[in-house]
Amino acid sequence: MKKIVLASGNAGKLREFSQLFAGWDIQVLPQSEFDVPGAEETGLSFIENALIKARHASRISGLPALADDSGLAVDALGGAPGIYSARYAGPGATDAENNRKLLEALAEVPDERRNASFHCALAFVRRHDDPVPLVCSALWRGRILREAAGEQGFGYDPLFFVESQGMTSAQLSRELKNRLSHRALAVQQFEALWRETMGGSDLV
Ligand SMILES: O=c1nc[nH]c2c1ncn2[C@H]1C[C@H](O)[C@@H](COP(=O)(O)OP(=O)(O)OP(=O)(O)O)O1
Numbered sequence: 647m648k649k650i651v652l653a654s655g656n657a658g659k660l661r662e663f664s665q666l667f668a669g670w671d672i673q674v675l676p677q678s679e680f681d682v683p684g685a686e687e688t689g690l691s692f693i694e695n696a697l698i699k700a701r702h703a704s705r706i707s708g709l710p711a712l713a714d715d716s717g718l719a720v721d722a723l724g725g726a727p728g729i730y731s732a733r734y735a736g737p738g739a740t741d742a743e744n745n746r747k748l749l750e751a752l753a754e755v756p757d758e759r760r761n762a763s764f765h766c767a768l769a770f771v772r773r774h775d776d777p778v779p780l781v782c783s784a785l786w787r788g789r790i791l792r793e794a795a796g797e798q799g800f801g802y803d804p805l806f807f808v809e810s811q812g813m814t815s816a817q818l819s820r821e822l823k824n825r826l827s828h829r830a831l832a833v834q835q836f837e838a839l840w841r842e843t844m845g846g847s848d849l850v
């Protein structure tokens with residue numbers, strides 16, 4: 647089976663991807679298997695950072711690589727923390743620290759102005775210098791609660807209220823989150839691009 651590297655060190659993402667790619671005829675291996683260290687995320691957009699991470703993992707592993715750059719954009723904060731979501735409370739911040747900082751930043755914001763969206767950009771490269779990467783992105787709308795609820799998922803999930811389900815994304819089953827989320831929607835787009843581009847090719 648063809649192997650690709652999943653250019654992420656985030657255990658929550660890796661769990662979701664293993665389910666999202668379950669039916670595919672490719673083997674998706676985490677970058678830790680190739681001793682790929684985290685890349686410096688110097689881009690100004692999710693897409694730029696996804697490309698940086700994919701190229702970095704492909705360069706080190708010598709395999710095709712797929713990266714996810716994602717985060718939470720809060721309307722009342724002008725789109726923050728955005729691409730800085732993972733480092734919102736500082737370099738190496740934990741999910742709990744980031745969530746606490748978000749609640750503090752929104753302490754004075756009324757319920758009707760707490761809209762937010764999760765964004766996910768995916769980038770796939772066949773080689774580190776691939777000039778025609780596959781790139782796609784998607785978003786998922788929700789609202790930021792005043793306290794955490796739910797134990798599933800990771801990151802900002804306990805604060806992200808999904809209106810259509812009446813619960814946070816940390817209260818959704820793994821299956822349901824993987825049908826509704828920004829990451830699930832981006833993988834659907836990726837599948838279409840993959841079929842269109844890779845169908846019948848020996849590039850990967
Ligand atoms: O479904 C999600 N549910 C909750 N939180 C989420 C989700 N998706 C992204 N997030 C948050 C987590 C982290 O604060 C940031 C991603 O940052 P991001 O740089 O893409 O990932 P990361 O540094 O954790 O791992 P890596 O870069 O190795 O993939 O957005």
Ligand SMILES: [Mg+2]
Nearest residue numbers: 684687715732
């Ligand atoms: Mg990161």
